[in-house]
Amino acid sequence: MSSERIHTCTNCGEPAVFERRRYHYLESGISNLYLQGVEVAECLQCRESEVVLPRLEKLHRAIALALANSPARLTGEQLRFLRKHLGLSGEQLGRYLHTDKTKISKWESGEDPIGPSTDRLIRLLVAALDNELRPGVSAIAEHLPQILDESGKVWELQVDVSTLQSTFVSVSRAA
Numbered sequence: 001m002s003s004e005r006i007h008t009c010t011n012c013g014e015p016a017v018f019e020r021r022r023y024h025y026l027e028s029g030i031s032n033l034y035l036q037g038v039e040v041a042e043c044l045q046c047r048e049s050e051v052v053l054p055r056l057e058k059l060h061r062a063i064a065l066a067l068a069n070s071p072a073r074l075t076g077e078q079l080r081f082l083r084k085h086l087g088l089s090g091e092q093l094g095r096y097l098h099t100d101k102t103k104i105s106k107w108e109s110g111e112d113p114i115g116p117s118t119d120r121l122i123r124l125l126v127a128a129l130d131n132e133l134r135p136g137v138s139a140i141a142e143h144l145p146q147i148l149d150e151s152g153k154v155w156e157l158q159v160d161v162s163t164l165q166s167t168f169v170s171v172s173r174a175a
């Protein structure tokens with residue numbers, strides 16, 4: 001696709017080539033999130049690589065939608081991502097969930113597990129408070145009975161940056 005494009009390395013000024021790769025998107029704050037088809041410019045000289053993530057808002061909305069449809073209970077880091085996507089402070093989210101920012105912070109750090117009812121309410125809030133996700137709220141509601149609360153599985157979320165399609169893949173449990 002864009003493998004022929006030439007980019008100048010910001011580190012050494014030599015030409016860099018673009019490649020599309022699978023990228024572990026740690027900047028999202030979510031450990032098991034991988035982006036497919038990400039453009040990475042790698043310098044042939046110094047090996048510095050730069051990741052190009054266009055349409056960040058659309059990408060983050062696709063991730064938020066995927067999380068709202070997650071097969072498993074939301075994790076703390078997923079909650080933090082969703083809260084930030086909605087542009088809410090811990091205190092603001094606490095008002096919606098009838099709790100305080102200390103509790104939100106404990107959920108987000110993994111110190112306290114997110115209860116099953118709260119998990120479901122958060123997913124509906126994501127759809128209700130994001131204008132572009134609102135039309136999908138009934139699909140999210142229909143998914144709620146299928147959430148696995150105690151699956152014991154580790155899920156990896158994969159999002160294709162071109163199509164914005166997402167997939168949850170069950171990966172073997174860490175020993």
Ligand SMILES: [Zn+2]
Nearest residue numbers: 009012043046
């Ligand atoms: Zn370089």
